[in-house]
Amino acid sequence: MAIDYAERIPNNVELSTNRTLQRALEQWQPAFLSWWKEMGPTDFNALDVYLRTAISVDTKGWANYGYVRMPDYRWGIFLAEPEADRRIGFGDDFGNPVWQQVPGEYRSQLRRLIVTQGDTEPASVEQQRLLGHTAPSLYDLRNLFQVNVEEGRHLWAMVYLLHAYFGRDGREEAEELLARHSGDADNPRILGTFNEPITDWLSFFMFTFFTDRDGKFQLKSFAESSFDPLARTCRFMLTEEAHHMFVGDTGISRVTKRTLEVMKELGTDEPAAIRRAGALDLPTIQRYLNFWFSSSLDLFGSEASSNAAAYFAQGIKGRPDEKKYDDHIVRDATFELDVPDGNGGVRRESVAMRNAMNEVVRNSYTEDCMRGLNRWNKLIEAAGHAFRFSLPSTRFRRTIGNWAGVPTDPSGRPIAQDEYDAQVASWLPNGDDRAFVASLMRRVIEPGKMAAWIAPPEKGIKDRPVDYEYVRLA
Ligand code: BYC
Ligand code: FE
Ligand code: FE
Numbered sequence: 001m002a003i004d005y006a007e008r009i010p011n012n013v014e015l016s017t018n019r020t021l022q023r024a025l026e027q028w029q030p031a032f033l034s035w036w037k038e039m040g041p042t043d044f045n046a047l048d049v050y051l052r053t054a055i056s057v058d059t060k061g062w063a064n065y066g067y068v069r070m071p072d073y074r075w076g077i078f079l080a081e082p083e084a085d086r087r088i089g090f091g092d093d094f095g096n097p098v099w100q101q102v103p104g105e106y107r108s109q110l111r112r113l114i115v116t117q118g119d120t121e122p123a124s125v126e127q128q129r130l131l132g133h134t135a136p137s138l139y140d141l142r143n144l145f146q147v148n149v150e151e152g153r154h155l156w157a158m159v160y161l162l163h164a165y166f167g168r169d170g171r172e173e174a175e176e177l178l179a180r181h182s183g184d185a186d187n188p189r190i191l192g193t194f195n196e197p198i199t200d201w202l203s204f205f206m207f208t209f210f211t212d213r214d215g216k217f218q219l220k221s222f223a224e225s226s227f228d229p230l231a232r233t234c235r236f237m238l239t240e241e242a243h244h245m246f247v248g249d250t251g252i253s254r255v256t257k258r259t260l261e262v263m264k265e266l267g268t269d270e271p272a273a274i275r276r277a278g279a280l281d282l283p284t285i286q287r288y289l290n291f292w293f294s295s296s297l298d299l300f301g302s303e304a305s306s307n308a309a310a311y312f313a314q315g316i317k318g319r320p321d322e323k324k325y326d327d328h329i330v331r332d333a334t335f336e337l338d339v340p341d342g343n344g345g346v347r348r349e350s351v352a353m354r355n356a357m358n359e360v361v362r363n364s365y366t367e368d369c370m371r372g373l374n375r376w377n378k379l380i381e382a383a384g385h386a387f388r389f390s391l392p393s394t395r396f397r398r399t400i401g402n403w404a405g406v407p408t409d410p411s412g413r414p415i416a417q418d419e420y421d422a423q424v425a426s427w428l429p430n431g432d433d434r435a436f437v438a439s440l441m442r443r444v445i446e447p448g449k450m451a452a453w454i455a456p457p458e459k460g461i462k463d464r465p466v467d468y469e470y471v472r473l474a
Pocket of ligand 2: 121150151
């Protein structure tokens with residue numbers, strides 16, 4: 001059957017005149033839809049959801065709202081507008097024209113990075129596929145589905161690059177993106193965090209705050225890439241990413257707000273009492289935070305990485321907001337790194353700055369995370385409590401890089417394994433926490449009503465009231 005491309009797949013890549021790309025996508029689209037129906041939010045595909053759809057890149061077209069059934073969502077392909085005479089912004093070829101095609105010598109690196117980015121998008125949809133059953137409100141249910149369809153579109157964005165620029169091996173990689181599955185023992189997703197189960201909404205909010213924020217920083221690094229189609233694709237994805245982090249940020253604010261209300265009503269900060277009242281005590285929230293922050297730190301790769309140095313030198317992957325740096329070539333600069341000394345202590349090591357690019361980006365990420373914590377802490381401070389959320393050290397619970405497998409406390413002090421084992425239940429979600437959080441997960445379906453463990457949002461979506469019927473559950 002002939003497809004009306006502009007209608008079915010909104011795009012600004014001239015799909016209707018590109019036969020090769022059409023053929024590739026015609027093959028892939030049915031596979032995507034079967035994946036969505038099997039591995040996505042399966043039980044909710046028949047519902048009308050009040051969703052935003054991008055139909056063009058200008059300010060009017062990128063956010064169209066209306067009721068849609070998710071399988072009918074118009075997953076489109078959009079690149080931010082080209083920048084005239086754009087030049088390479090960093091690395092050995094600084095100042096040369098950017099590439100409109102993949103340079104042969106960088107083909108496998110670029111493909112690998114695009115595949116790794118693409119792999120995370122459907123992974124997150126798989127991780128979140130059952131959360132609809134326990135949504136704390138219709139407002140939250142709609143936000144979950146909005147995040148899901150947009151992660152689906154992010155997958156499309158990477159598949160477009162694979163199909164349009166990598167020929168046959170690109171098409172094979174696009175198929176593999178639907179074949180690996182989150183948590184699958186035989187064929188898992190590429191990066192660790194994307195194989196962690198997300199079975200409750202506290203984890204969902206932590207994931208959208210911490211893990212989607214890794215997405216923000218990785219996309220910002222690609223937005224600097226000399227491979228112009230990648231840079232433009234990622235720049236457009238960042239406009240959607242902002243909403244995902246909003247969901248996490250406001251989700252945790254609302255949970256905290258509700259907890260503070262309960263603390264005030266009961267006149268206590270005793271976790272057991274707060275739990276009996278059906279809310280989440282602050283130390284439990286902190287343990288979930290420790291888990292997802294430390295897992296997300298691994299997504300930046302090793303502190304010292306020859307891959308990262310090569311990507312930078314070659315102009316493939318830059319630093320977020322490259323313009324804010326003075327030196328874009330970075331040939332001689334060094335970076336001081338604290339590494340384990342193998343004797344239970346810490347040693348300072350000097351590495352070439354190019355090799356430390358993952359750590360540079362991780363540090364910007366950590367600062368960005370801290371801004372969210374400061375907002376939540378202001379709520380706690382205003383309520384007159386001494387408790388403060390904190391980020392654990394970047395050495396804590398790492399599985400990638402210099403600190404992988406080195407036991408430390410949350411402040412980053414190396415400790416003996418048995419001391420770690422004795423204390424870990426107070427640092428990370430323990431069995432009791434998980435059982436309690438699971439017990440709170442009950443679906444609330446009356447428009448405007450919220451589960452007892454979360455405060456209502458300050459406002460609804462797109463000027464609609466909070467009690468709007470964001471999902472029609474008929
Ligand atoms: N888990 O030199 P190294 C998002 C591998 S999130 C497992 O240390 P490198 C989203 C690494 O692949 C953004 N393996 O690191 C969020 C390498 O393997 P190979 C996703 C890991 O290469 C929420 C080896 O260890 N985007 O969009 O400098 C919802 C040594 O590597 C991990 C990207 O990741 C890990 N955590 O940097 C939806 C951008 N970390 O090649 C979506 C693309 C490292 O030796 N990826 N390894 O077999 C990259 O830029 C880089 O691959 C990394 C690693 C930054 C991830
Ligand atoms: Fe994404
Ligand atoms: Fe996202």
